[in-house]
Amino acid sequence: MPASPPAAPPSQTLSRGVRILEALAEAPAALTTDEIAREIAVHRSIAYRLIRTLEEHGLVERDETGRVALGVRLSALAAGVSRDLVSAALPELTAVANELRMTAFVGVIDGSECVTLTSVESRTAVASMAQRPGAHHPVSAGATGKALLSMLPESEWPVPATPALAAEVGAIRERGYAVSSDEVIPTVRAVAVPVRLRGGRPVALAVIYVGEVADTAAIARRLQRSADALRAATGG
16 A cells, blocks of 8 residues: 655745734734744744735734734634624624614634624614624633633633632523623623524624613523524524
């Protein structure tokens, strides 16, 4: 039996480009070229050329100071991966956003992060919170992340199952929804419900808002109706 041909070596340039995107996704703020070069352990000139290539494809962008952040093209690519989910979710998110006068969105797990897949801001609210696709934060923080964790056994959590986190997520499983205040963004509150779609993929429907809302259970019930509709629309 002839021997299998040796595997082709991975592309170093592509690998470095991916590492830049990962570094930017994990960073709390935009990075300078020098910071990126240190993150991926290359000379500044190499980092600069890689950044320029990513910038040409819209995968990264620079602010007025020259700092680099993830570009809007990544959101489009992410939406393409979950196009059916986004298409099914948008009517429900729109209805929730306008009925509750809050920003509604879908959150998913990406590694140890909770990532916004798509969102809708209320057209009827005097002021609304922005929650852009691609926005991310640790999955262990906020109502959306903890709602996602509630659908996974602790052995599959991408973050340590501390006693406090395990107890909070256990309460969310019993209650059927999660609430948070000031955990991700100061003064911002959130309510989220877990949604298990076909194939077992964990998804969360959530709203964010500013100010006091006494009946978070009523918000959760409204989100649950949309969650049921989303499951039906996606064959879940």
